[in-house]
Amino acid sequence: MPESCEKRPSSMMPQLDVVKTPIPPCRRLRAFAFDPILSRQLETYEVNLVTIEVPWEDDVDYGPTDSYLEVVDYDPASQAFYAPVYLNEPKLLAQDGLPPSEGNPQFHQQMVYAVARKTIEHFEQALGRRALWSSRHTLVNGRYEEEYVERLRIYPHALREANAYYSSAKKALLFGYFPASSTKYSQDMPGETVFACLSHDIVAHETTHALIDGLHPRFMEPSNMDVLALHEALADVVALFQHFTYPGVLKNQIARTKGNLQDQSFLGMLAFQFGQALGQYGALRSAIGNIDPQTKKWTPKQPDPGEIQLAIEPHDRGAIFVAAVFDAFLTIYKSRIQDLLRLASAGTGILNPGEISSDLVERLAGEASKTSGHILYICIRALDYCPPVDTDFGDYLRALITADESLVTYDSQNYRLAIIDAFRRRGIYPHDVRNLSVESLLWHEPTEKEQEEFELLFHGPEGLQKLFPRWNRGSDPEKVFLQTMECRRTLHQWFMDPGALAAAEAAHLQMDKLEKNKTDAVYRDKDGLPELEVHSIRPARRIGPGGQTVTELVIEMTQRRRGYYNAEKQRKVESGELAPMEPDFVFRGGCTLLVDLETAKVRYCIYKDLSSQNRIERMRKYLQNGSGPSLQATYLGDPGKEFSHFNGEQGSRLEPIASLHRLQREVEM
Amino acid sequence: MPPKKIIAPIATDTTLVPPAKGVAVRMYNTGFGDCFLLAFRSETGEARYVLIDCGVHQKWKGGKERLELVASDIAKATNNHLHVVAVTHEHTDHISGFLQGESSFGKMKIDNLWLAWTEDPSDPVAKQLKAQYGVKIRALSAAVSLLKLAGNPLGERLEGILDFEPGLESNQNSGQSPGHTDENAALASTTSVSSGRKANALEAIRSWVEKKLERPEDYRTPGEAPVFLPGVKGVKCYVLGPPKDIESLKKLEGLKETYLSHAAIDGDTAFMAAALVASGAALSGDDDLFKRSNPFDKDLVIPENKAKGHPKFGSFFVKHYGFS
Numbered sequence A: 001m002p003e004s005c006e007k008r009p010s011s012m013m014p015q016l017d018v019v020k021t022p023i024p025p026c027r028r029l030r031a032f033a034f035d036p037i038l039s040r041q042l043e044t045y046e047v048n049l050v051t052i053e054v055p056w057e058d059d060v061d062y063g064p065t066d067s068y069l070e071v072v073d074y075d076p077a078s079q080a081f082y083a084p085v086y087l088n089e090p091k092l093l094a095q096d097g098l099p100p101s102e103g104n105p106q107f108h109q110q111m112v113y114a115v116a117r118k119t120i121e122h123f124e125q126a127l128g129r130r131a132l133w134s135s136r137h138t139l140v141n142g143r144y145e146e147e148y149v150e151r152l153r154i155y156p157h158a159l160r161e162a163n164a165y166y167s168s169a170k171k172a173l174l175f176g177y178f179p180a181s182s183t184k185y186s187q188d189m190p191g192e193t194v195f196a197c198l199s200h201d202i203v204a205h206e207t208t209h210a211l212i213d214g215l216h217p218r219f220m221e222p223s224n225m226d227v228l229a230l231h232e233a234l235a236d237v238v239a240l241f242q243h244f245t246y247p248g249v250l251k252n253q254i255a256r257t258k259g260n261l262q263d264q265s266f267l268g269m270l271a272f273q274f275g276q277a278l279g280q281y282g283a284l285r286s287a288i289g290n291i292d293p294q295t296k297k298w299t300p301k302q303p304d305p306g307e308i309q310l311a312i313e314p315h316d317r318g319a320i321f322v323a324a325v326f327d328a329f330l331t332i333y334k335s336r337i338q339d340l341l342r343l344a345s346a347g348t349g350i351l352n353p354g355e356i357s358s359d360l361v362e363r364l365a366g367e368a369s370k371t372s373g374h375i376l377y378i379c380i381r382a383l384d385y386c387p388p389v390d391t392d393f394g395d396y397l398r399a400l401i402t403a404d405e406s407l408v409t410y411d412s413q414n415y416r417l418a419i420i421d422a423f424r425r426r427g428i429y430p431h432d433v434r435n436l437s438v439e440s441l442l443w444h445e446p447t448e449k450e451q452e453e454f455e456l457l458f459h460g461p462e463g464l465q466k467l468f469p470r471w472n473r474g475s476d477p478e479k480v481f482l483q484t485m486e487c488r489r490t491l492h493q494w495f496m497d498p499g500a501l502a503a504a505e506a507a508h509l510q511m512d513k514l515e516k517n518k519t520d521a522v523y524r525d526k527d528g529l530p531e532l533e534v535h536s537i538r539p540a541r542r543i544g545p546g547g548q549t550v551t552e553l554v555i556e557m558t559q560r561r562r563g564y565y566n567a568e569k570q571r572k573v574e575s576g577e578l579a580p581m582e583p584d585f586v587f588r589g590g591c592t593l594l595v596d597l598e599t600a601k602v603r604y605c606i607y608k609d610l611s612s613q614n615r616i617e618r619m620r621k622y623l624q625n626g627s628g629p630s631l632q633a634t635y636l637g638d639p640g641k642e643f644s645h646f647n648g649e650q651g652s653r654l655e656p657i658a659s660l661h662r663l664q665r666e667v668e669m
Numbered sequence B: 001m002p003p004k005k006i007i008a009p010i011a012t013d014t015t016l017v018p019p020a021k022g023v024a025v026r027m028y029n030t031g032f033g034d035c036f037l038l039a040f041r042s043e044t045g046e047a048r049y050v051l052i053d054c055g056v057h058q059k060w061k062g063g064k065e066r067l068e069l070v071a072s073d074i075a076k077a078t079n080n081h082l083h084v085v086a087v088t089h090e091h092t093d094h095i096s097g098f099l100q101g102e103s104s105f106g107k108m109k110i111d112n113l114w115l116a117w118t119e120d121p122s123d124p125v126a127k128q129l130k131a132q133y134g135v136k137i138r139a140l141s142a143a144v145s146l147l148k149l150a151g152n153p154l155g156e157r158l159e160g161i162l163d164f165e166p167g168l169e170s171n172q173n174s175g176q177s178p179g180h181t182d183e184n185a186a187l188a189s190t191t192s193v194s195s196g197r198k199a200n201a202l203e204a205i206r207s208w209v210e211k212k213l214e215r216p217e218d219y220r221t222p223g224e225a226p227v228f229l230p231g232v233k234g235v236k237c238y239v240l241g242p243p244k245d246i247e248s249l250k251k252l253e254g255l256k257e258t259y260l261s262h263a264a265i266d267g268d269t270a271f272m273a274a275a276l277v278a279s280g281a282a283l284s285g286d287d288d289l290f291k292r293s294n295p296f297d298k299d300l301v302i303p304e305n306k307a308k309g310h311p312k313f314g315s316f317f318v319k320h321y322g323f324s
Helices: A036-040 A105-127 A200-215 A225-245 A247-257 A272-277 A314-343 A358-385 A393-407 A415-424 A448-457 A460-467 A477-496 A498-506 A567-575 A613-625 A631-636 A639-644 A657-663 B063-077 B124-149 B154-162 B169-173 B183-187 B200-208 B246-250 B270-278 B288-293 B314-321
Strands: A026-032 A049-055 A069-071 A080-082 A136-140 A143-147 A152-159 A164-167 A172-179 A193-195 A289-291 A298-300 A533-543 A549-563 A585-596 A602-608 B024-027 B035-041 B047-054 B081-086 B109-114 B301-303
Touching: A026 A036, A026 A105, A049 A105, A049 A247, A069 A105, A080 A105, A105 A152, A105 A172, A105 A200, A105 A225, A105 A358, A164 A200, A172 A200, A200 A225, A200 A358, A225 A247, A225 A314, A225 A358, A225 A393, A247 A358, A314 A358, A314 A393, A314 A415, A358 A393, A358 A415, A358 A533, A358 A585, A393 A415, A393 A533, A393 A602, A448 A498, A448 A602, A460 A477, A477 A498, A477 A533, A533 A585, A549 A613, A567 A613, A585 A613, B035 B063, B047 B063, B109 B200, B124 B154
Parallel strands: A069 A152, A152 A172, B047 B081, B081 B109
Antiparallel strands: A026 A049, A080 B301, A136 A143, A164 A172, A172 A193, A289 A298, A533 A549, A549 A585, A585 A602, B024 B035, B035 B047
16 A cells, blocks of 8 residues: 555644544444435434445545545525535534534535545445546647546535536536425425435435546447436436445335335435425336326336337436346345245245334345445446447446456356346347357457467566556545556557557557548548547456456557548548548547456457447437437527537536526636 | 528418318418418308418518518408417417518408417416416526626527517517517517516407407317317317316426426426526515525525635635635
8 A cells, every 4th residue: 555545644633642543434424315305204204314424534624625525615596605514523523413404504515525425435445446536628738638636526506406417527516406396296395495415316326427427538428329328327326226325224114115125115216305396206216116197106117128219318218227227136135035034934935914023124134235235336347347438238238247257256146147137128238249148248358369469568467567557445546647647658659659550459449550641530640540549547456266356457548530420421531532621520439458467468358449330320320310309409409419519518418497597607616 | 599591472362262172271381480271161162261370480580571471361362351260379480470460460350269268368377377477488588688698608599488479578689680580579569568478469369350259268278169160060179278287287398307307497486596596686586486596594695795705714715616
């Protein structure tokens, strides 16, 4: 471990020379487990109170501000600031932070901090390294320069609207508030203010967006229908499974459903208050079922393989993905508790009517928490096993299976089967595999011949180890960032070397040199070689066959090509008949390499061909008709235009309504 | 933005002759708008004419001239006699022509007017809707003006919605093709500020029609018995909307599983609060809604202009909020 993580400035703590005060393992902060609405009813009051344990940091400043986050409570719509909370105040330390209160902005600051920090912790645990935010790209002398972003900013009251989002351009989470609708199904008072920052699920969801963006900035580019949907789905999966990490919530809901988590429970619902405040029945999203608006009865969702064909909107598609993940969780959980149910029912497996014993609740909760933790971590770890661009659901399924296989070689609990089956039942398959067996879903390994080329390129294991950024959970993030930049430069040189042509081909990169005075659609450097971006280098840990921990280097590289809506124009630019002009969209290809640090062998090469004709056609079609001719496009101009220009923020978020508040005064960000 | 090209006139100068059986339909290309003339044959063999809507979107260039032509063509096609005028809804692109073509319509004989129950001034639900709607529209138009002032391109997109509303101040202030293109709106309007929406075109047609709309049953309501065309056998007209149920009336589209989207417009208050804030109204109003739209009690607020010099937190704000 580098020294930097040992450096714990303790300006806040009185130094006692005689007794060494142990560093607290965590900071305990009170929050709503769901959202404020559940605290208004007697039966849910208690379950809604959680104390979130976030990693301890000595110097948590006003805001709260720590080494990851900076809560900035400026409310532009009200032209108001709210006093920042100081969590190291002894009175707050002694009572796990402020008590939950909707009317106290300082509690809001505390809650967004606690939930976001917990979400970060889950990512770091799953990935085994310090989380980094996506870097800021600033235009300096006509070139984009990457700038290190130390903290993610959180604005708990940034918008006066029913919205919340992560802004990649601002490196900030913006949460809104709005008066509830006055529909009769709501438990809100009509018109009372609903705060997005008090919804546990929304905070976890948006924080996940920021964390994924830190890993995969190109996942914000909607090159196919699934890219944004995947962002949404993973954000929901994290929010959903975070419920399971609060023991009180879990036990309460297990007792209520007698361990049958397929039943209606708060564990399978997201953003309850938001859903109701917007005039819906029940939660904003539910992974397992919905309340039928007609009968007002809760009905479980049935998997339908055809549904995925019809869903186009990112949240709709994402919901199918979330349902599949939740389904896999339920299957595994059910198989894990069968013995417990038999023990508790004299061997029949059928529980008696009435409540179940608290011992059984305890044991079932243990199984649910273990299983959900595994599933959550598989989902997060899979982010290291994705193609660098243009990922679809099928790719992610392969990433899930590969990620799990690399950590748990022998799948005694059949996690992988459960995952594949749950996805199959919802019609999600990869395009490029022959069957749905675990072996065919694993990403493929390079051939012997290709391995030799890679080894040569990496200068053997010794050369590769120089590329490795010293990066684990305790690393100084800025150092990691700078090291990574250096490693990326080195690797770029290696790949651009004329002698590395065979290795580049093995990585499925395009490295043909174009003669002088000739052009095509590929972005090339002044020597006529295709531009290459070494997008990311990061370590991933897995368990080797002998049970030892193996560190792999994840290397992502991308290339780009100009795309035009007009196919004829595309053909002419490709063939050099037309000089390359400003493209309608940018089409990307590239690869993710997982390289074993010890042997310099590439375990997996996950790629998207830059030269693929099929893929560019699919993307063109998607960008042109993906969203469908909506009324909004007819009357208000085409929001798809904003998508295609990749302006750093998701186009769907450039709603006219969302910009209303911004005219008051631009927040300094 | 609606396209701004001008389409060549299509005046026909001929009487629209109904077929022996069935119906003849003449669709007028008004630009961005609707206008349909239907001709049926009565039991006694005479022509019976039904006009459905007559209007053009306010940003449509040359709309006024075009609608004058359309109206005079309708007069000729029907021998100055419309048996039924049906108005689907009160948007400029559906009604502006009744004023733009006033010189033709004003002289015609118009027997019946079909209007939805939402236009009945005595209907309590309609009254409520109009009152709420008026405030919202005014707030929105204030917000649009400010957005445009701030040079935000989304202001123009929002204005696209407003342009369906006859004669709003924001349209006149839009600073874009002043005078000419907004003429359509000005024409469709009166100065009745009370409801915020101006219904002069509707008032005009109400005044011309022989059978006046006086009682609630004179307005069309979904679910009522089919309406017949006077003297025409075998044609039944069913009223399908707008729904009487205020909840479904407000439903623009399903509230999907998203917290983005149009949900805010659909909610009673969210949209309004946002627009009011943008227009600056929330800061001065003392209406309950205004008060509630501020998220916290006054004593918890540190006003923006006092934040920098705040005795306790001033330095924190300066450091973290980017004051210069």
